[in-house]
Amino acid sequence: MTKNTITLIAASLACALTLPLAAATPEQDKESFQAYFKSRFPNVPQDDFKNGAYAIDPIGRENWEAIEEFPPYENAISSGETMWDTPFANGKTYKDCFPDGPAIAGKYPYWDRERGMVMTLPLAINDCREANEEKPLGYKKGPLADLEAYITYQSRGQITNVEIPSDDPRALEAYEKGKHFYFARRGQLNFSCAHCHLGNSGSTLRTEILSPAYGHTTHFPVYRSKWGEMGTLHRRFAGCNEQVRAKAFKPQGEEYRDLEFFLTYMNNGLELNGPGARK
Known part of the structure; x- marks a missing residue:
């Protein structure tokens, strides 16, 4: 497949995914999205x-794979497990909120009717x-990312x-x-999420290969060498916005939650394998 052909396919997909509502259902969007990446990277299972x-x-x-022998997120998992088991001041624990136990990552995100x-x-x-009358945790990093790391580790193997x-x-x-957000241009560089992770996925930017959007939500939270710590999906969203010189949105605000809803739906069928380690 030539570079020009791939560019045309990417442009066609972007058009297909931004058609009026009556023209495409979410299921049709997902089929087009996943088919594009299977065509772009035919040798990838x-x-x-x-x-x-x-x-x-x-x-x-x-x-x-060498790093995964001694993964840098092990301490986060351990810290998260301690948090899960430690009672709140009122004597209750997270299990009182989540009676099915910590292996619950596959249930999210979902539409709360x-x-x-x-x-x-x-x-x-x-x-x-x-x-339980406890203070909320910050949504980008720290204790919440550690607890999420433990929960996602317990949820490995669940299917999106x-x-x-x-x-x-x-x-x-x-x-x-969420779909509109993904394809909307923003920032001084006038880029959308799709510019890097759909049309240019697999290309090299500086020294990094741009990852395909297909699979983006399966491995969060992640330990990034660049951060030197764990970070959540919405921290990554904010970082991408800032890289195109746009103002980041509030983590767990409506914009990023809707984006997560769309992008995770696009990844339906993939196995959860978080937490992850990245550059």
Whole structure:
């Protein structure tokens, strides 16, 4: 497949995914999205997309697999487990909020019909804390990222399966807002998320290979060498916005929750393998 052909396919996909609502359903969007990446990277097994850039970067993958022998997120998992088991001041624990135990990452994000909004795992964690008269945690890093690391580690192997209720137009509206965000240009560089991670996925930017969007949500939170610590998905969203010289949105605000709803739906069928380690 030539570079020009790939460019045309990417442009066609971008057009298809931004058609008016009546022209494409979320399921059709997902099929087009996943088919594009399978065509762009035909030698990558479908399930391997959960590994992000390391699905398409053999040299980077070797280094990553070596790091995974002694993963830098182990301390975060241990810290998160301690948090999960430590009672709040009122004697209750996270298990009182999440009776199914810590292996719950596969349930998020989901459409909360009663609240009329997308519910994410970090938001649910802080809801639990506030319900037990504890202070909410910061959404980008720190203790919340550690607790999320423990939960996602316990959830490894679960399959991404976001549902958009067809009988609630508000859910579809949130999905459409997330989709619009993904393809909207912003910042001084006038880039969209899709510019890097759809049309230019697999290309090299400075010394890094741009990861495909297919699989982006499977491995968070991540330990990034650049950060020297764990970070959440919304921290990464904010960083991408800032890299194109746009003002970042509030983590766990409506914009990023809707974006997470759309992007995770695009990854339906992929296995969760977080927490992850990245450059």
